[in-house]
Amino acid sequence: QVQLVESGGGLVQAGGSLRLSCATSGRTFSTYAMGWFRQAPGKEREFVAAITRSGGSTVYADSVKGRFTISRDNAANTVYLQSNSLKSEDTPVYYCAARSRTGVVMTTSGYDYWGQGTQVTVSS
16 A cells, blocks of 8 residues: 655645645555646646656656656655746646656556645636
8 A cells, every 4th residue: 555645735826836745645655647637616636747656767748848856865755846937828737656666657547546636726
């Protein structure tokens, strides 16, 4: 079992930045590919970014490409999402997820464990 705890959300002005963190416990962190998703009220959870076990490969949703960066520190058992040039549509709850299988995927069904989420609010 893996426990995921997100932090770093909050209120930020449009154009600003936030760094989200997801700390993990349980099985060895480096055996999991990690992903970030987000979900607005009344909408489906959508993919944001993912990173392989080693951190050597990343993939992003088109809506955040060039603005967001996913990274991981396997020694600290933590994955990060640096979010820059934030827009009002970047507002929903952000979730991190862990995938025990190889490769990175952009679907919620591809992940085995989820955090409780952290709220990001971008004000215009």
